[in-house]
Amino acid sequence: MPLSSFTIRDSENRKQSVEILHEDAHLLAVNKPPGLAVIPDHWDPEIPNLQALLEQKYEKLSGETGKPVKTVWVAHRIDADTSGVVLFARSAEMHRELNLLFEDGQVRKTYLAVTRGRPPAAEGAIELPLQPHPTRPQFMQVHKQGKPSLTHYRVAETFKHYALLEISPQTGRTHQIRVHLKEIRCPLAIDPLYGSGRPIDLSLFKRDYVKKDPFEENRPLISRLTLHAWRLQFRDPFAGEERTFEAPPPKDFTALLKALRRWDAA
Incomplete structure (x- = not known):
């Protein structure tokens, strides 16, 4: 709380x-x-x-x-x-x-990510060097001359065409999780830079979905990066004890998971 x-x-x-x-x-x-x-x-x-x-x-x-x-x-x-x-x-x-x-690397970070597609294994590591793109500002790319970058992942749940992953980056490069997931053909479900920026709404899960008001705008379940910084763990140098801080996912993230679970069970 x-x-x-x-x-x-x-x-x-x-x-x-x-x-x-x-x-x-x-x-x-x-x-x-x-x-x-x-x-x-x-x-x-x-x-x-x-x-x-x-x-x-x-x-x-x-x-x-x-x-x-x-x-x-x-x-x-x-x-x-x-x-x-x-x-x-x-x-x-x-x-x-x-x-x-x-x-x-003494702070252990765990993220929750909803991806489009599934990784090749239930858990694994992605080790690909990253560097800024030479012509696209704010864009990162895999390159042999980039900085060493390591990301661990574990599949927490699978759905039709989607998955929920627990991600633990061991290095802290810009956009590391986003680029690494893209490279294993499992990008974030929403990522305007490295995948699709299209919001996710109920029409994705219900083929016969019809709005009550045809003139009403679609209200997406989620319209931003499907990534949540869930947990941080480290030893507090002043208190001398282990700290674990967790943040529950916000409403848009939980609404997406709820819809995916219902869709998967249908």
């Missing part, structure tokens, strides 16, 4: 809930909703982002200058359209420690 939550509007002006999963003097764990960037946009810093919202929430003014004092540090990032657990440091000391943990 979250400790607390607050409501924001994302980049498309939709109401979203940001849940605080853990908070202490050094560490903050947040369940980020989809559609919200972790850090300010390079081209438009006014677009809502989680870092700015948390800085506002935990704002503290200096007793000497009256100016804001830094109270939140970004420890890592996930894509704006990916939901789930994100860690922030509440002190400069913790920020340094978390950076080291992530760099050394």
